[in-house]
Amino acid sequence: MxxxxxxxxxxxxxxxxxxxxxxxxxxxxxxxxxxxxxxxxxxxxxxxxxxxxxxxxxxxxxxxxxxxxxxxxxxxxxxxxxxxxxxxxxxxxxxxxxxxxxxxxxxxxxxxxxxxxxxxxxxxxxxxxxxxxxxxxxxxxxxxxxxxxxxxxxxxxxxxxxxxxxxxxxxxxxxxxxxxxxxxxGALDRHSAARAVEKPIAVEGGQIAKAALDMIVERTQGYPFFLQEWAFVTWNNAVGPEISSAEADASYAETLALLDAGFFRVRIDRLTKAEVQFVKAMAALGDGPYAIAEVAKSMGRTHQSLGPTRANIISKGMIYSTDHGYLDFTVPLFAEFMRRQE
Ligand SMILES: Nc1ncnc2c1ncn2[C@@H]1O[C@H](COP(=O)(O)OP(=O)(O)OP(=O)(O)O)[C@@H](O)[C@H]1O
Ligand SMILES: [Mg+2]
Known part of the structure; x- marks a missing residue:
């Protein structure tokens, strides 16, 4: 499993x-x-x-x-x-x-x-x-x-x-x-993350500067889908044959926009207003895991009154309980995405 x-x-x-x-x-x-x-x-x-x-x-x-x-x-x-x-x-x-x-x-x-x-x-x-x-x-x-x-x-x-x-x-x-x-x-270790980006480039006869590779591995935290997206945008934007760190960096905003409009957006679109309020409150607390009590407190609500909302978001596969009394997002870097929304 x-x-x-x-x-x-x-x-x-x-x-x-x-x-x-x-x-x-x-x-x-x-x-x-x-x-x-x-x-x-x-x-x-x-x-x-x-x-x-x-x-x-x-x-x-x-x-x-x-x-x-x-x-x-x-x-x-x-x-x-x-x-x-x-x-x-x-x-x-x-x-x-x-x-x-x-x-x-x-x-x-x-x-x-x-x-x-x-x-x-x-x-x-x-x-x-x-x-x-x-x-x-x-x-x-x-x-x-x-x-x-x-x-x-x-x-x-x-x-x-x-x-x-x-x-x-x-x-x-x-x-x-x-x-x-x-x-x-989970996330790939540094070596595997670097290989996931470097190998397909090499197959096409290109190269990537070490600084560019380090930047991608660092900022994606090794999450496969983010590696995939950023490397994809960078590849399309780069002049070549060696992809520079300036080119990777310049492609970052476009990658985020792509993720925001797709990967992240489709997930938030499945939530009701009350559920969005809940995940916003989570994200506002920083990065997870989040104590349920803290989320409730920041919303000015009781732990119990939020129970049904929480259960619905869990059943939609958006958040999960990491430990007794704690929650986190099932989508990596989702808290950052939420904080990018006004
Ligand atoms: N071993 C790998 N090497 C390179 N890229 C990978 C690897 N595994 C996954 N990816 C990239 O990450 C993307 C997401 O992978 P996948 O769809 O298998 O995720 P998932 O865990 O099934 O996600 P979800 O829970 O949303 O279904 C893939 O489309 C691919 O771009
Ligand atoms: Mg899947």
Whole structure:
């Protein structure tokens, strides 16, 4: 479970893991949890694809076909609209038809696991933006993965999401802590940050002055998306073949304008007025983490009266609790952005 702030490279890593899995001949499914959509609907087409592909392997045909029957039950139990009728698939009562995801999802994963095992294959399930899953959906997914691990079936899940996912998973199922690894995806160290800028320039036959590189690494604090944007603008503006620090510096304002209009703006646009007031109050206190009590005090409000606002901003993925009583932004350098707004 890759955890990190916005724009740190989680999706890039998830895609890379998918590519590696593909070269290892695994069956891959990749989904992104959208806000307000249920897991059954999201996962159904993937389960169907995997089962259908396994049903084409002689050794796995029998189990995979049963899996498809279960899937058909699943679709009607969860009221998933299915285009066309599954030809030749008879219903099988009792298989993934309880309508309770905690039973039905593990049952379907088991069918896939057993079919994959019979086919000598493995299935990797990649899921992005895990923080948007409801507690019930996350719980069912954890139960399903737990079952795979207990039964030694060749199914793995790799998830990615905001830092609060570790807590959400633990709250959903206490054993989640032991089931997953939680590598932190964060800012790059100086060396990696410098390489991320320098390497693509070198590939194109250019160079960048050391002072320019140091400036970019320093001011972006090594955050992948900011490195990407500033290096992109600088590359476009530079005369070359060596990018000077004056050119990098001159591109900074344009980079900020680009981030302000895109990366930062889309996030603030999703908040209500009251929520904007809350994050403004946070940013005005300096850089995070922020004590909730301090934020409330600066707004002249009580801790309790701000509870619902805070919870909404968290569920929109804008802020997260770093520690008991503390909050921070999920977007790096967001406080600075807020302070740039009038
Ligand atoms: N290893 C890397 N090397 C160079 N650039 C990278 C690397 N990882 C990420 N980036 C840059 O950072 C950008 C953001 O990465 P990515 O979309 O994976 O972030 P994320 O963690 O999924 O963010 P979000 O939480 O908003 O979905 C990429 O488009 C790319 O420009
Ligand atoms: Mg992402």
């Amino acid at each position: 890759l955890l990190g702030l916005r724009g740190t490279g989680k999706t890039v890593l998830l895609n890379e893991i998918g590519r590696i899995a593909e070269s290892e001949n695994l069956i891959i499914s990749k989904v992104e949890a959208p806000e307000g959509e249920s897991l059954p609907k999201l996962i159904y087409p993937e389960l169907r694809k995997v089962m259908r592909s396994l049903s084409g392997v002689e050794a796995a045909k029998h189990i995979a076909t049963r899996g498809l029957r279960g899937l058909r039950n699943f679709a009607s139990a969860f009221k998933i609209e299915v285009a066309g009728v599954e030809v030749g698939v008879e219903p099988e009562p009792g298989l993934a038809d309880s309508g309770d995801l905690q039973y039905d999802l593990p049952a379907l994963f088991e069918m896939i696991g057993r079919a994959a095992s019979a086919a000598g294959k493995g299935w990797i399930f990649l899921i992005d933006e895990v923080q948007y899953l409801s507690e019930a959906d996350l719980s069912a997914l954890i139960v399903a993965i737990h079952k795979m691990s207990q039964e030694g079936l060749p199914v793995v899940m790799v998830g990615a999401g905001l830092p609060q996912v570790a807590r959400l998973a633990g709250e959903a199922k206490s054993y989640a802590e032991r089931l997953f690894l939680y590598p932190e995806v």
